[in-house]
Amino acid sequence: MKNKDSRIRPKHFLLVLIGLCLILIIVSTVSSTVNNGVRNVINTVLMPMQRGLNQVGGFLSGEIESVAELKRVQDENTALQEEVEFLRAENTQYQLQLAELEQYRELLDMKEQYPDYDTVGAHVIGNNSGNWNKTVLIDRGSNDGIQVNMNVIAQGGLVGIVTSVTLNSATVRMIADDGCNVGAMSVLSKDSCIVTGNLELYEEGKLRLEKIDKDADIQDDYKIVTGNTSSLYLPGILIGYAQELQIDANHLTKSGYLVPVVDFNHLDAVLVITTLKETGE
Amino acid sequence: MKRVLFYTGVILAGFMLQNNLFAASNLIDTVPNILLIITFAFGFIRGTVDGMLVGFFSGLLADLFFGTSIGFYALIYMLIGYGNGLLGQVFYTEFINMPVILCTLSEILFSLYVYVFSFLLKGQTNILFYIWKVMLPELVYTVLMTLVIYKFLLWLNARFAKMTKRSAKKFV
Numbered sequence: 001m002k003n004k005d006s007r008i009r010p011k012h013f014l015l016v017l018i019g020l021c022l023i024l025i026i027v028s029t030v031s032s033t034v035n036n037g038v039r040n041v042i043n044t045v046l047m048p049m050q051r052g053l054n055q056v057g058g059f060l061s062g063e064i065e066s067v068a069e070l071k072r073v074q075d076e077n078t079a080l081q082e083e084v085e086f087l088r089a090e091n092t093q094y095q096l097q098l099a100e101l102e103q104y105r106e107l108l109d110m111k112e113q114y115p116d117y118d119t120v121g122a123h124v125i126g127n128n129s130g131n132w133n134k135t136v137l138i139d140r141g142s143n144d145g146i147q148v149n150m151n152v153i154a155q156g157g158l159v160g161i162v163t164s165v166t167l168n169s170a171t172v173r174m175i176a177d178d179g180c181n182v183g184a185m186s187v188l189s190k191d192s193c194i195v196t197g198n199l200e201l202y203e204e205g206k207l208r209l210e211k212i213d214k215d216a217d218i219q220d221d222y223k224i225v226t227g228n229t230s231s232l233y234l235p236g237i238l239i240g241y242a243q244e245l246q247i248d249a250n251h252l253t254k255s256g257y258l259v260p261v262v263d264f265n266h267l268d269a270v271l272v273i274t275t276l277k278e279t280g281e
Numbered sequence: 282m283k284r285v286l287f288y289t290g291v292i293l294a295g296f297m298l299q300n301n302l303f304a305a306s307n308l309i310d311t312v313p314n315i316l317l318i319i320t321f322a323f324g325f326i327r328g329t330v331d332g333m334l335v336g337f338f339s340g341l342l343a344d345l346f347f348g349t350s351i352g353f354y355a356l357i358y359m360l361i362g363y364g365n366g367l368l369g370q371v372f373y374t375e376f377i378n379m380p381v382i383l384c385t386l387s388e389i390l391f392s393l394y395v396y397v398f399s400f401l402l403k404g405q406t407n408i409l410f411y412i413w414k415v416m417l418p419e420l421v422y423t424v425l426m427t428l429v430i431y432k433f434l435l436w437l438n439a440r441f442a443k444m445t446k447r448s449a450k451k452f453v
Contacts, residue, residue: 010329014363017337021359024352042345046293053297126300128347131311131415132395135347171347179403199400200410 036164043141043166051139054125117234119153119271120144125169134177134202135160138270141168145274149232154270157261158182158226158237162272170272175239176202176264183230184209184239187223191216195224195239195258202264209242210255218242224258234277287441288323288331291434292339295319300346313422314388315430316343320358321365321387322380322434329366336362357394361387380431381424388423392416 122144126137140146142165152159152172160174175182180197193216196208212218222242226233238261245256299315316339324332340358344351365383372379396411405411 010333010363010366013330014333014359017333017359018356021337021352021356024355025350028351029349038351039345042342046297049293049297050300126346127312131419132399133347137346178400178405199405199415200407203414 036166039164040166043169047139047168050125050137117273117275119273120146122146122170122270122272124267124270132178132199134174134197134199134264135163136172136174136267138170138172138272139168140272141166141170143167146170146272147274147276149276151226151232151234151237151273151277152270153237153273154267155262156238158233158239159262159264159267159270161232172270174264176207176260178202182233182239183227184224185227186216186218186242187225189217189222190228191218192227192229193218193224201257205259205263206243206257207240207260208255209245209258210253212245212254214247214252214254216254218245218254220245220256230277232277234273234275283445284441288335288338291319291437292316292335292342295430296339296342311418311422313426314391314419315423315426316340316358317361317387317391317423318384318427318430319434320362321383322431323438324362324365325369325379325383326435326438327366328369329363332362332364332366332369333359334362336360353398357391361390364390380427384424384427384431385420388420389416392419 120140122138122140124136125139128135138152146162146165148162148165150162152162158175160172160177160180162170163173164171173180174197175195176197178197178199182195183192184195185192191213193212194210196210198208201208209224218224220243224239224242226235226237226239228235240258240260240262243257243259245254247254295315295318299312320332320336320339323335336358337355340353340355341351343354343358348354365387368383392411392415396408396416400411401408
């Protein structure tokens with residue numbers, strides 16, 4: 001098949017393809033319509049196969065885990081029984097305190113107002129192919145009303161945001177992804193801060209919490225939710241808890257870590273909030 | 282034409298294996314880079330053109346699903362396929378440790394490329410952490426997978442070559 005001048009041809013071929021790659025990178029970065037159009041086609045074809053294989057993978061890991069878990073569960077059971085006794089006693093005590101707290105709350109009218117958003121349930125069907133980026137693929141797309149920039153929650157906390165949508169799937173960029181910023185605030189004091197994803201901290205199960213005013217009333221273990229001023233995230237979604245706050249070197253701000261409520265490594269069912277943030281643009 | 286179908290099948294199977302079976306199932310934390318194995322293997326066995334094309338389409342697939350810009354992964358996979366094709370002209374295919382060495386080289390190149398262009402340029406300068414926590418685990422897993430997959434691809438390639446030869450005879 002190869003002709004006699006095959007010593008030159010691959011080289012030219014390579015150059016052409018390199019050129020093509022560079023053009024593609026530029027075009028897809030600049031125009032999102034081209035980007036999404038191509039993705040749509042590929043996705044629609046491959047989706048059924050992926051879904052099937054996912055089930056195989058899930059089944060395998062489920063089986064292996066269940067065997068290993070049996071032993072652990074037995075040990076856990078004895079430990080838990082002791083704990084139950086202890087907790088029972090504690091519980092009665094708390095119930096008394098809770099009744100007291102309820103009274104105070106009504107007095108202060110400080111009940112937390114969690115807004116009701118419409119949501120669509122979805123399953124995670126693929127993780128990013130590399131170990132560098134933290135994005136996942138979910139099995140709902142524009143056919144189910146998913147749009148770009150919709151917020152995704154799971155396990156009672158913020159997971160991330162939809163970055164691209166095809167007919168039957170969508171890519172979600174997790175807030176733990178490196179360089180992802182979320183405008184956030186403390187529930188109690190409404191002081192603003194920024195939650196930043198970082199691959200280094202991801203390994204420890206943490207995110208970065210920064211740009212907190214030095215005098216702001218945010219301390220360790222304070223609840224952090226999405227802020228009112230964030231342009232993409234709906235306000236009042238729980239992100240996690242502040243930890244190890246310290247004054248920065250500039251003596252103007254403080255920063256620390258945020259322990260998320262979501263376990264980004266073990267996502268299965270997620271909820272996509274179909275309400276988009278109104279930015280008034 | 283048959284070869285195109287053959288490659289398409291192998292790439293798709295590898296991609297699915299990597300993303301759906303490994304990444305989504307939480308069996309292991311680090312995902313071996315199977316597309317990379319396929320790319321360097323075909324580059325090494327079949328030469329520069331095949332390696333280049335397999336790499337290009339493997340990378341394109343990864344881009345289409347997960348990349349931020351189309352072409353980013355295609356470029357590096359393609360270069361790896363081409364590079365291994367060049368090496369294949371120099372070394373013997375059957376030399377036993379060759380796949381491991383090639384895989385290690387390719388993986389290091391790939392990791393550095395990703396690190397430099399999507400992390401270093403963002404200002405993440407702590408390269409030791411990335412080597413230790415991301416590159417090294419991925420390298421180990423990929424090399425381990427190479428031992429299995431490379432053998433399999435070699436076998437598949439031989440079988441395919443035999444099959445096409447036979448059917449070619451039939452038509453003549």
